Amino acid sequence: MSDTSANSVAFVRTEQVPPSPPPFQTSGPVKWAKDNLFSTPFYSVLTIVAAYFIYLILAGILPWLANGVWGTTSLAECREVLDGVSGGCFSVLSERWNQLIFGFTYPSELYWRPALAFLIMFAAAAPVLFFKLPRKLLIITALFPFVAYYLIWGGTIFTPILALLGVVVGYFVYRRLVAGSFAAGFFGGVAAAFVVWIIGGMLIPENANETAMLQAVPSRDLGGFMLNMMLGVVCVSLSIPLGIALALGRQSNMPLIKWICVIFIEFIRGVPLITLLFVANVMLAYFFPPGTSTDLFLRVVIMITMFSAAYIAEVIRGGLAALPRGQYEAADSLGLDYPQAMRLIILPQALKISIPGIVNIAVGLFKDTTLVSVISMFDLLGMIRGPILASTEWNGVYWELLGFAALLFFVVCYGISQYSQWLERQLATDHR
Amino acid sequence: MSTITDPPQGAFRLSMLLNDTRYRSYTFQFIALILLIAAFAFLGSNLISNLTAAGLNISYQFLGTPAGYDINQTLIDYSSQSTNARAAFVGILNTLLVAFLACVTATIFGVIAGVLRLSNNWLVSKLMSFYVEIFRNIPVLIWIIIIFTIMIAVMPGPRAFRGDEPSASMILNAVAFTNRGVYIPAPIWGPGSMVVVATFILSIVGVIGYRRYATKLLYDTGKLLPMGWPSLAILIVPTLLMFLIMGRPIGLDVPELKGFNFAGGIKVGGPLIALWFALSIYTGAFIAENVRAGIQAISKGQTEAAGALGLRQGRIMNLVVLPQALRVIIPPLISQYLNITKNSSLAIAVGYADVTATLGGITLNQTGRAIECILLLMLFYLTISLSISAIMNVYNNSVKLKER
Numbered sequence: 001m002s003d004t005s006a007n008s009v010a011f012v013r014t015e016q017v018p019p020s021p022p023p024f025q026t027s028g029p030v031k032w033a034k035d036n037l038f039s040t041p042f043y044s045v046l047t048i049v050a051a052y053f054i055y056l057i058l059a060g061i062l063p064w065l066a067n068g069v070w071g072t073t074s075l076a077e078c079r080e081v082l083d084g085v086s087g088g089c090f091s092v093l094s095e096r097w098n099q100l101i102f103g104f105t106y107p108s109e110l111y112w113r114p115a116l117a118f119l120i121m122f123a124a125a126a127p128v129l130f131f132k133l134p135r136k137l138l139i140i141t142a143l144f145p146f147v148a149y150y151l152i153w154g155g156t157i158f159t160p161i162l163a164l165l166g167v168v169v170g171y172f173v174y175r176r177l178v179a180g181s182f183a184a185g186f187f188g189g190v191a192a193a194f195v196v197w198i199i200g201g202m203l204i205p206e207n208a209n210e211t212a213m214l215q216a217v218p219s220r221d222l223g224g225f226m227l228n229m230m231l232g233v234v235c236v237s238l239s240i241p242l243g244i245a246l247a248l249g250r251q252s253n254m255p256l257i258k259w260i261c262v263i264f265i266e267f268i269r270g271v272p273l274i275t276l277l278f279v280a281n282v283m284l285a286y287f288f289p290p291g292t293s294t295d296l297f298l299r300v301v302i303m304i305t306m307f308s309a310a311y312i313a314e315v316i317r318g319g320l321a322a323l324p325r326g327q328y329e330a331a332d333s334l335g336l337d338y339p340q341a342m343r344l345i346i347l348p349q350a351l352k353i354s355i356p357g358i359v360n361i362a363v364g365l366f367k368d369t370t371l372v373s374v375i376s377m378f379d380l381l382g383m384i385r386g387p388i389l390a391s392t393e394w395n396g397v398y399w400e401l402l403g404f405a406a407l408l409f410f411v412v413c414y415g416i417s418q419y420s421q422w423l424e425r426q427l428a429t430d431h432r
Numbered sequence: 433m434s435t436i437t438d439p440p441q442g443a444f445r446l447s448m449l450l451n452d453t454r455y456r457s458y459t460f461q462f463i464a465l466i467l468l469i470a471a472f473a474f475l476g477s478n479l480i481s482n483l484t485a486a487g488l489n490i491s492y493q494f495l496g497t498p499a500g501y502d503i504n505q506t507l508i509d510y511s512s513q514s515t516n517a518r519a520a521f522v523g524i525l526n527t528l529l530v531a532f533l534a535c536v537t538a539t540i541f542g543v544i545a546g547v548l549r550l551s552n553n554w555l556v557s558k559l560m561s562f563y564v565e566i567f568r569n570i571p572v573l574i575w576i577i578i579i580f581t582i583m584i585a586v587m588p589g590p591r592a593f594r595g596d597e598p599s600a601s602m603i604l605n606a607v608a609f610t611n612r613g614v615y616i617p618a619p620i621w622g623p624g625s626m627v628v629v630a631t632f633i634l635s636i637v638g639v640i641g642y643r644r645y646a647t648k649l650l651y652d653t654g655k656l657l658p659m660g661w662p663s664l665a666i667l668i669v670p671t672l673l674m675f676l677i678m679g680r681p682i683g684l685d686v687p688e689l690k691g692f693n694f695a696g697g698i699k700v701g702g703p704l705i706a707l708w709f710a711l712s713i714y715t716g717a718f719i720a721e722n723v724r725a726g727i728q729a730i731s732k733g734q735t736e737a738a739g740a741l742g743l744r745q746g747r748i749m750n751l752v753v754l755p756q757a758l759r760v761i762i763p764p765l766i767s768q769y770l771n772i773t774k775n776s777s778l779a780i781a782v783g784y785a786d787v788t789a790t791l792g793g794i795t796l797n798q799t800g801r802a803i804e805c806i807l808l809l810m811l812f813y814l815t816i817s818l819s820i821s822a823i824m825n826v827y828n829n830s831v832k833l834k835e836r
Contacts, residue, residue: 035552036552036554036555037553037555043551043556046553046555046556047553050553050555050556050559051555053559054555183460253457254457255461256461256464256465257460257461257464267810267814269817270810270813270814270816270817270818271774271809271810271814271817272774272777272788272813273774274777275777275806275813278802278806279806282802282806283802283803283806286478286479286483286803287475287479287482288478289478290478290482363569367569367572368571370571370574371573371778373573374573374780374781381571381573381574381577385577396585398578398581398585399581402577402578402581405574406570406574406578409569409571410566410569410570413569414565
């Protein structure tokens with residue numbers, strides 16, 4: 001009893017034994033593979049099938065990418081260099097790069113202008129997309145449409161300046177009158193802008209186009225991916241306000257306005273975009289005053305804007321319907337009138353709910369801009385199917401060109417959808 | 433109190449039209465009506481003056497005149513001497529055909545991809561999310577053209593099938609993939625084949641009856657009859673017996689290489705295949721997302737509760753999760769079907785003769801009747817869309833959760 005443990009116990013460990021690593025099968029990559037790849041026989045089979053499938057795809061594409069040829073001037077030359085080896089003929093991309101991006105009739109010495117407009121677009125879009133940036137940057141956004149118009153189309157500088165002037169005058173009239181009532185402010189502002197435009201239109205000298213600083217480029221010379229980008233950006237920005245107006249109109253308790261909006265939305269949503277583009281191409285000209293010729297670009301913008309506005313209106317209607325009734329009643333009980341209630345209480349919340357839907361529509365719209373190639377506008381796909389694949393040098397280079405187009409669209413659309421997910425997380429103020 | 437709630441008595445003033453909520457909505461609607469009438473009058477007068485200037489009128493007589501063009505893929509008899517109306521009808525049938533086929537396959541692709549994307553298998557779920565992202569973010573027109581290019585540029589020509597050592601061969605000696613289209617065997621309906629078909633239809637009725645009876649027996653007595661193999665037996669055995677008794681009345685007309693091309697069988701044109709496959713694989717990606725969202729919308733507690741009741745994995749899916757998930761999945765699924773129908777108008781890009789390509793394409797260009805053709809075209813698509821929406825509303829009302 002009184003003996004010390006050193007005498008009674010044969011062995012005492014004096015130091016801590018380091019823990020041995022877990023068995024090989026229950027840790028590390030083996031365990032991970034067991035849990036995630038081979039957990040059941042069925043999953044094992046699936047894994048093997050999937051792995052084989054991935055192998056087949058990679059085995060097809062990787063050599064084709066790795067052996068790709070850049071710098072030849074025609075498909076025949078490219079095949080000579082390849083000498084029977086499977087490989088992509090990417091020289092078509094470098095050789096026809098300008099055509100793919102700008103179309104084949106845009107004057108080549110003026111490429112810097114749309115490129116500059118493209119760069120300014122990022123500065124203009126940044127304050128809209130990222131709320132934390134200084135609000136002063138919105139001035140760039142406000143000026144961007146006029147600057148971009150002038151850069152891309154050129155011509156007399158009076159046109160964008162006059163347009164800007166009309167908007168500024170309209171804005172100040174709106175600010176003056178909005179204190180009385182929103183309707184008076186809104187319609188007064190629009191009327192003032194129109195007055196400025198009409199008066200200004202008379203004042204612009206006749207020969208302004210010839211003495212222009214930037215050479216004028218007609219709309220039919222636009223093409224390539226630039227055309228897709230322009231249609232996408234213009235139509236999305238125009239269709240969001242129109243869509244909000246349609247959604248509010250559909251919720252309105254004035255029967256006439258409600259039914260106008262319902263019929264418009266259901267009609268547009270019931271027909272494919274391509275029939276609307278046919279309307280733009282062959283039918284819309286009949287509805288313009290005789291003697292005026294509006295260019296195809298404008299007509300297509302009108303139709304695509306109407307198309308996406310109808311879809312955006314439905315998304316926003318969903319957002320409006322998702323708001324609890326109490327929000328509307330709270331606004332009423334505060335004594336706010338309809339425009340105030342909408343601007344201050346309802347729309348900020350409804351638009352927040354609708355953001356994922358609106359972004360989906362925007363992505364779909366951007367993808368749908370490729371449809372203009374069907375009515376013989378030479379957008380990216382139209383350029384590929386028309387002038388490039390029909391040329392003697394590059395007849396038969398399908399995969400490089402179509403893959404390039406697919407890649408461009410994928411990068412843009414995937415980027416937009418990732419942004420929308422980020423925005424949703426930023427705006428999530430509810431507790432979950 | 434009554435002094436406050438009473439409407440102000442007093443003469444009607446003009447400013448009340450804008451400031452008094454009782455009259456304001458009438459003012460706005462009146463302005464809207466005036467603007468609407470003005471807009472229609474403006475557009476209408478422009479239309480009339482433009483038409484008279486061009487020496488045109490609005491008339492649908494062109495529908496009765498011979499179309500004068502051939503259509504390579506028709507479901508009904510058609511020749512270039514047929515009327516424009518019949519050409520449009522051929523187009524409508526072709527639209528419905530490709531839309532129906534694409535809806536079926538898109539659902540299959542979508543359900544498989546959506547379920548597999550939720551699986552615990554890391555590789556498979558990653559592969560499926562890759563599929564969904566790739567197809568959702570690239571325009572469907574590019575997919576249609578890519579698959580059409582595969583059909584015409586990669587598939588072997590009929591010449592590759594000839595010779596002693598052909599470089600291409602028919603699958604199972606019955607299906608030939610060529611750059612002119614896919615040739616599949618056509619059934620030959622011999623005498624007595626109707627009996628076999630009737631037997632088959634009766635067996636389907638029989639299977640449904642058997643399953644109803646088994647369910648009823650289960651609910652009434654708790655006795656569980658086997659479902660799987662008896663259904664299969666009822667479905668196949670009588671038809672097979674009748675087929676043999678009647679002396680094999682249904683044969684197959686297998687396509688054969690004759691001369692420079694295949695003869696016999698049914699030729700499914702490359703444009704149809706391209707459109708069908710592209711639409712189904714593109715829309716399948718969207719349906720996969722709907723399916724995934726639907727399954728994820730069912731809370732885990734439902735699965736666990738079903739497990740606690742002692743249900744097996746398959747029954748949890750069939751009896752608890754799917755009935756609830758379908759309520760979430762079906763409305764977007766139907767609007768995807770609508771999208772397929774509308775996107776099938778892209779047929780014009782690959783030369784498949786759907787209604788947009790016949791009525792809105794060749795007929796329009798040959799007769800110059802742009803307004804009439806496009807109005808008819810829109811009318812067709814509107815009819816389809818509105819009837820599908822009507823079906824969807826009926827369905828939504830029938831599955832709506834009956835709440836307080």
